[in-house]
Amino acid sequence: xxxxxxxxxxxxxxVEAEETTKSGIILTGAxxxxxxxxxxxxxxxxxxxxxxxxVMTVKVGDKVITSKxxxxxxKVDGEEYTIVRQGDILxxxx
Amino acid sequence: xxxxxxxxxxxxxxVEAEETTKSGIILTGAxxxxxxxxxxxxxxxxxxxxxxxxVMTVKVGDKVITSKxxxxxxKVDGEEYTIVRQGDILxxxx
Amino acid sequence: xxxxxxxxxxxxxxVEAEETTKSGIILTGAxxxxxxxxxxxxxxxxxxxxxxxxVMTVKVGDKVITSKxxxxxxKVDGEEYTIVRQGDILxxxx
Amino acid sequence: xxxxxxxxxxxxxxVEAEETTKSGIILTGAxxxxxxxxxxxxxxxxxxxxxxxxVMTVKVGDKVITSKxxxxxxKVDGEEYTIVRQGDILxxxx
Amino acid sequence: xxxxxxxxxxxxxxVEAEETTKSGIILTGAxxxxxxxxxxxxxxxxxxxxxxxxVMTVKVGDKVITSKxxxxxxKVDGEEYTIVRQGDILxxxx
Amino acid sequence: xxxxxxxxxxxxxxVEAEETTKSGIILTGAxxxxxxxxxxxxxxxxxxxxxxxxVMTVKVGDKVITSKxxxxxxKVDGEEYTIVRQGDILxxxx
Amino acid sequence: xxxxxxxxxxxxxxVEAEETTKSGIILTGAxxxxxxxxxxxxxxxxxxxxxxxxVMTVKVGDKVITSKxxxxxxKVDGEEYTIVRQGDILxxxx
Numbered sequence: 050x051x052x053x054x055x056x057x058x059x060x061x062x063x064v065e066a067e068e069t070t071k072s073g074i075i076l077t078g079a080x081x082x083x084x085x086x087x088x089x090x091x092x093x094x095x096x097x098x099x100x101x102x103x104v105m106t107v108k109v110g111d112k113v114i115t116s117k118x119x120x121x122x123x124k125v126d127g128e129e130y131t132i133v134r135q136g137d138i139l140x141x142x143x
Numbered sequence: 144x145x146x147x148x149x150x151x152x153x154x155x156x157x158v159e160a161e162e163t164t165k166s167g168i169i170l171t172g173a174x175x176x177x178x179x180x181x182x183x184x185x186x187x188x189x190x191x192x193x194x195x196x197x198v199m200t201v202k203v204g205d206k207v208i209t210s211k212x213x214x215x216x217x218k219v220d221g222e223e224y225t226i227v228r229q230g231d232i233l234x235x236x237x
Numbered sequence: 238x239x240x241x242x243x244x245x246x247x248x249x250x251x252v253e254a255e256e257t258t259k260s261g262i263i264l265t266g267a268x269x270x271x272x273x274x275x276x277x278x279x280x281x282x283x284x285x286x287x288x289x290x291x292v293m294t295v296k297v298g299d300k301v302i303t304s305k306x307x308x309x310x311x312k313v314d315g316e317e318y319t320i321v322r323q324g325d326i327l328x329x330x331x
Numbered sequence: 332x333x334x335x336x337x338x339x340x341x342x343x344x345x346v347e348a349e350e351t352t353k354s355g356i357i358l359t360g361a362x363x364x365x366x367x368x369x370x371x372x373x374x375x376x377x378x379x380x381x382x383x384x385x386v387m388t389v390k391v392g393d394k395v396i397t398s399k400x401x402x403x404x405x406k407v408d409g410e411e412y413t414i415v416r417q418g419d420i421l422x423x424x425x
Numbered sequence: 426x427x428x429x430x431x432x433x434x435x436x437x438x439x440v441e442a443e444e445t446t447k448s449g450i451i452l453t454g455a456x457x458x459x460x461x462x463x464x465x466x467x468x469x470x471x472x473x474x475x476x477x478x479x480v481m482t483v484k485v486g487d488k489v490i491t492s493k494x495x496x497x498x499x500k501v502d503g504e505e506y507t508i509v510r511q512g513d514i515l516x517x518x519x
Numbered sequence: 520x521x522x523x524x525x526x527x528x529x530x531x532x533x534v535e536a537e538e539t540t541k542s543g544i545i546l547t548g549a550x551x552x553x554x555x556x557x558x559x560x561x562x563x564x565x566x567x568x569x570x571x572x573x574v575m576t577v578k579v580g581d582k583v584i585t586s587k588x589x590x591x592x593x594k595v596d597g598e599e600y601t602i603v604r605q606g607d608i609l610x611x612x613x
Numbered sequence: 614x615x616x617x618x619x620x621x622x623x624x625x626x627x628v629e630a631e632e633t634t635k636s637g638i639i640l641t642g643a644x645x646x647x648x649x650x651x652x653x654x655x656x657x658x659x660x661x662x663x664x665x666x667x668v669m670t671v672k673v674g675d676k677v678i679t680s681k682x683x684x685x686x687x688k689v690d691g692e693e694y695t696i697v698r699q700g701d702i703l704x705x706x707x
Contacts, residue, residue: 052678053705055670060704091704099700100665101194106149114146114217114226121703123678132678132703136193139215139226140154140185141147195288200243208240208311208320230287233309233320234248234279235241289382294337302334302405302414324381327403327414328342328373329335383476388431396428396499396508418475421497421508422428422436422467477570482525490522490593490602512569515591515602516530516561517523571664576619584616584687584696606663609685609696610624610655611617 052125054093057103057135061087061113061120062128086142087113090130105135112142146219148187151197151229155181155207155214156222180236181207184224199229206236240313242281245291245323249275249301249308250316274330275301278318293323300330334407336375339385339417343369343395343402344410368424369395372412387417394424428501430469433479433511437463437489437496438504462518463489466506481511488518522595524563527573527605531557531583531590532598556612557583560600575605582612616689618657621667621699625651625677625684626692650706651677654694669699676706 054060064086088110095105107113120133148154158180182204189199201207214227242248252274276298283293295301308321336342346368370392377387389395402415430436440462464486471481483489496509524530534556558580565575577583590603618624628650652674659669671677684697 051707053707055702055704056700058703097666097668099194100663102191104191114215116215121678121680123704136150138149139152140149140217143145143147193288196285198285208309210309230244232243233246234243234311237239237241287382290379292379302403304403324338326337327340328337328405331333331335381476384473386473396497398497418432420431421434422430422499425427425429475570478567480567490591492591512526514525515528516525516593519521519523569664572661574661584685586685606620608619609622610619610687613615613617 052091052123052130052132054091054132056093057095057098057105058093058132059089059105059107059135059138060091060130060132061115062090062130063087064112087115087131089113093135095135103135107135107138107141113138114140114142146185146217146224146226148185148226150187151189151192151199152187152226153183153199153201153229153232154185155209155225155227155232156184157181157225158206181209181225183207187229189229197229201229201232201235207232208234208236240279240311240318240320242279242320244281245283245286245293246281246320247277247293247295247323247326248279248318248320249303249326250278250318251275252300275303275319277301281323283323291323295323295326295329301326302328302330334373334405334412334414336373336414338375339377339380339387340375340414341371341387341389341417341420342373343397343413343415344372345369345413346394369397369413371395375417377417385417389417389420389423395420396422396424428467428499428506428508430467430508432469433471433474433481434469434508435465435481435483435511435514436467436506436508437491438466438506439463440488463491463507465489469511471511479511483511483514483517489514490516490518522561522593522600522602524561524602526563527565527568527575528563528602529559529575529577529605529608530561531585531601531603532560533557533601534582557585557601559583563605565605573605577605577608577611583608584610584612616655616687616694616696618655618696620657621659621662621669622657622696623653623669623671623699623702624655625679625695625697626654627651627695628676651679651695653677657699659699667699671699671702671705677702678704678706 052060089107090109092105092107092109095103097103115131115133116137116139119137120131123130123132146154183201184203186199186201186203189197209227210231210233213231214225217224217226240248277295278297280293280295280297283291303321304325304327307325308319311318311320334342371389372391374387374389374391377385397413397415398419398421401419402413405412405414428436465483466485468481468483468485471479491509492513492515495513496507499506499508522530559577560579562575562577562579565573585601585603586607586609589607590601593600593602616624653671654673656669656671656673659667679695679697680701680703683701684695687694687696
């Protein structure tokens with residue numbers, strides 16, 4: 050994996066449907082959308098972001114739920130990733 | 144329950160219709176919408192959020208009323224939860 | 238009454254039409270809307286709200302005028318209340 | 332008069348058309364609207380408003396010009412008043 | 426002249442067409458609008474405005490260019506004035 | 520030239536088409552618009568602008584590229600100028 | 614290359630399609646848009662930007678991924694560049 054996020058950004062990878070079923074977590078909403086459980090792949094350094102100190106609290110390997118629609122999608126070596134700000138991560142699945 | 148909210152987020156679970164009737168609280172509005180009394184299931188750690196110190200004042204087990212439409216819905220092990228920011232909680236029902 | 242407002246929120250109850258007439262206060266506007274004189278039923282603790290110190294200056298029993306359309310409506314034990322932020326209260330009627 | 336404005340709010344009363352003509356001040360604009368010269372009837376205490384210290388500089392009896400469309404209208408004992416924030420007052424007429 | 430601007434407001438008076446031609450300054454834009462060279466008639470005291478210290482740098486008699494559409498128009502004793510914030514003044518014509 | 524910009528404003532003059540070609544810089548975009556290389560004609564004093572200290576870093580004679588659509592156009596003695604904030608200047612051409 | 618970015622701006626150059634394929638990175642999204650991997654060509658000095666200290670963390674030669682649609686395009690000596698704020702850079706490709 051060769052993407053290094055900047056500032057308060059976090060690179061996540063959507064968990065496959067099988068895993069989603071296994072962990073029993075499905076996002077529901079107005080529209081039936083794809084589940085948004087993802088695994089953290091890389092974490093930015095945090096620090097001053099827009100003039101505010103941001104401490105990174107998620108770490109590589111965490112399973113997380115993010116706000117729908119947040120983040121930018123990117124494909125690296127055939128794998129799709131999403132880049133979000135840490136503030137778009139709602140909860141960690143334990 | 145295996146969701147750990149981040150920052151100032153709170154995981155709540157809508158109280159069943161029966162309970163709502165029992166406690167006698169019904170939200171009214173322009174549109175007749177579902178009651179928004181919920182029970183707090185998990186509370187984030189608070190701390191610096193968007194550069195501002197947030198102290199969490201709700202606790203697990205509190206019955207709360209939230210702003211309508213606020214929060215993201217998520218289904219865990221067949222149960223539906225909502226993830227809101229503490230600032231979206233209007234009042235505690237005692 | 239069993240609602241405890243959070244932060245800078247205030248629970249108010251619209252004053253009945255009779256009382257409104259008695260106190261002689263009627264809100265006018267583009268559209269003829271219901272008067273917005275209300276009685277304060279409960280006051281949040283104030284404190285840090287969005288990173289700013291808020292001191293609560295209204296108190297239970299105050300008759301107040303609020304911005305139209307502000308607040309969320311809620312029905313408790315058959316009574317309708319409105320939950321507003323203190324900053325939405327324009328004036329106290331004495 | 333029994334309205335006590337909160338925070339940085341000011342209660343004003345539009346000056347009658349006769350007085351407006353006498354003082355020779357007429358607001359003009361895209362649409363011919365009613366003059367917006369008003370007399371200050373009550374002044375809030377100022378202090379911290381949205382986290383910023385506000386010092387009240389207008390006083391009861393001042394004749395003022397306000398931004399058009401600003402403020403909420405209210406009728407007390409048959410008289411119409413407008414409640415504005417001090418920051419919506421553009422100038423004092425002397 | 427009997428208007429005393431508040432805070433960071435400045436009262437200006439559009440310079441007559443003849444003068445505009447004389448000084449050779451004409452504002453151009455998408456629409457051919459009236460020139461926006463104006464003379465400063467009165468200057469507010471500055472000080473804390475929206476929580477920020479504002480020092481007034483224009484003075485009575487300055488010829489200034491303002492942002493188009495900025496300000497409120499007012500007619501005093503048959504003369505039309507515009508009330509702008511100092512921040513809407515782009516440059517002084519010398 | 521008799522325009523003295525205020526605060527963080529900078530007066531610039533679009534460089535003629537010939538010069539643009541010579542320097543080889545052409546702005547491209549959704550719509551083919553006029554190049555936006557300009558020469559700095561006058562620089563405001565900087566200082567506190569909207570409560571923030573601004574240090575002016577461009578100087579008279581700099582060739583600059585600005586955000587499209589930014590600034591107000593003004594004609595002085597038959598010459599057209601644009602007044603922008605320093606923050607709208609993207610880069611200096613050297 | 615003769616463009617010197619100001620403040621927190623960064624000049625980047627989209628990487629050619631061949632290189633994009635070679636590095637195996639393709640941006641995906643609602644619409645199939647051009648990949649947004651770019652090389653950093655010049656980096657502004659950072660410092661106080663909108664009243665906030667910005668430290669530049671990207672450097673010339675970095676391959677970066679930016680938010681789609683961010684930045685202004687400019688053509689210098691026949692080459693197209695994009696000028697973005699550092700905050701619009703999501704990640705560095707290593």
